[in-house]
Amino acid sequence: MKKLLSFMFIASLLLVSCEVEQFDGQELTSVDGKASKKGNVSASSLTFEMDGCSGSERDLIAGQNMVVGTVSVDEVGEDYVITYNITEDGYCLTEAHVDVATLPEYFQMTKSGNPKIGNFDYVNDGVECNQNYTVIVANTGPWLAVHGVVVCATNSVESVVDNLPEIADFCTTVQGPNSYLNISITEGPLAGDFEAWCVDNDKGIEINTCYDGADIYSSTGSLPDGTFEYPENFDKVNYLLNQSIVGQPCTAGGVFTYGDLQLAIWKLLDDISTGSIAGLGAYSNACVDEILAMAEAGEGFEPECGQILGIIVNKAGNQPLIIPYPLECSPCDETIWADGCSFPGSNWAMYFEYSDN
Known part of the structure; x- marks a missing residue:
């Protein structure tokens, strides 16, 4: 009887040992x-x-x-x-x-x-x-x-910049109510209707006029030397374009107008003492100063997915424009x-x- 029990005990150990050897690999995950x-x-x-x-x-x-x-x-x-x-x-x-x-x-x-x-x-x-x-x-x-x-x-910032056309044709339409100008790009990857802001008030641009062969740049990318007076401030302008400023309350009274924002953009990017502000529309110096103070938070700002990237449309001899372009990202x-x-x-x-x- 003792021999039989010993044999059964040894057999059970062998059975357990075989089960361990038949490891199913689940730990590999x-x-x-x-x-x-x-x-x-x-x-x-x-x-x-x-x-x-x-x-x-x-x-x-x-x-x-x-x-x-x-x-x-x-x-x-x-x-x-x-x-x-x-x-x-x-x-x-x-x-x-x-x-x-x-x-x-x-x-x-x-x-x-x-x-x-x-x-x-x-x-x-x-x-x-x-x-x-x-x-x-x-x-x-x-x-x-x-x-x-x-x-x-x-549609990261990098992919937008990499896929920008070198030139584009566009037509100006009307001023206001939410931007200094409105333009329509007729074809290509940027085709569509855009609000637009002027960059250099030393130069002019006509309403309801079409222009061909405008140079296209990203405001966050490499820009041609000497084309813009204060290119280092495009980060602050990009920040302002992302704040939906026009129509919001101004603490000095009333609401921010497109004239307020346009004058602030000129002060950031241009020496407006040598240019004209004719056609600017309603604006308040106090509200412009408030926008400029707001822009200081945009030091070093770089647009990301879901935000606005400023794209420059520059027809030689005419007023350069900056248009807000939405970065609508699609994951892959x-x-x-x-x-x-x-x-x-x-x-x-x-x-x-x-x-x-």
């Missing part, structure tokens, strides 16, 4: 950066590249053809320290996934050779929009697959991979061999 030892995955029918894709720093490729940053790998003790560095303006990391293998055929993947990202050694689908992000994962082999997702804003996301050799499957996933040489 944790974000503590520690990889679990993987079993060998049979991929004998697939062909894996192994040449020309080694190093300790690789480009991060988004959407198959755009470099958005780099990934660097350092070996620290028994771990890899892997750093995503997003350098492309307007992009940030929101997901990070890393897999480590002794040979490429041992990566977590399907039978057809596409990586199983959800089973990678490190999976974090909740990175909080970082430009720099570090992963610590156990060094269980020299081969790494580094994947992620970046998000962007398609792109898959990224560290540059390397291609997985044998049908997608564009990649892997590389760590080397500090």
Whole structure:
């Protein structure tokens, strides 16, 4: 009887031991950066590249053809320290996934050779929009697959500036009630109707007149030398354009008029002592001073998504104009991979061999 009980006790231990060995890999989705030892995955029918894709720093490729940053790998003790560095303006990391293998055929993947990202050694689908992000994962082999997702804003300030036309045709329409002028741009990426403010009162512009070939600039970008008297104050003008000033109460009495705001813009960007303020309409020096005091809060102001960007429309020989352009951002996301050799499957996933040489 004692022998039978001993045999049953030993058998129960063996059964528990077998259950531990049949680990289902769920811990691989944790974000503590520690990889679990993987079993060998049979991929004998697939062909894996192994040449020309080694190093300790690789480009991060988004959407198959755009470099958005780099990934660097350092070996620290028994771990890899892997750093995503997003350098492309307007992009940030929101997901990070890393897999480590002794040979490429041992990566977590399907039978057809596409990586199983959800089973990678490190999976974090909740990175909080970082430009720099570090992963610590156990060094269980020299081969790494580094994947992620970046998000962007398609109408960031940078993308608007990059896509501005060099020239545009426009027509002036009426003055007021909310701006010194109103203009219509007839075609191209800026086509539409806009409020407009004058930049240089030494020059004139006609109402109900069309002009062709006006130069287009972003007020936050590179401006031609000598064209504007105080270009350093465009940050304050951009700030004012974002405050919806016209029609709001002025503490000196009444409400701010488009004449108040126009005169304040001239004082910020131009030496109005040499020009004319004919046609300015109703204005109050006290209200203009109040707007100028308000503008001081705009020192260093740079418009962001959801705000207004001032775009300059400059027809040579005529009054330059600045129009408020809304930055209506549309989010996008792109898959990224560290540059390397291609997985044998049908997608564009990649892997590389760590080397500090």
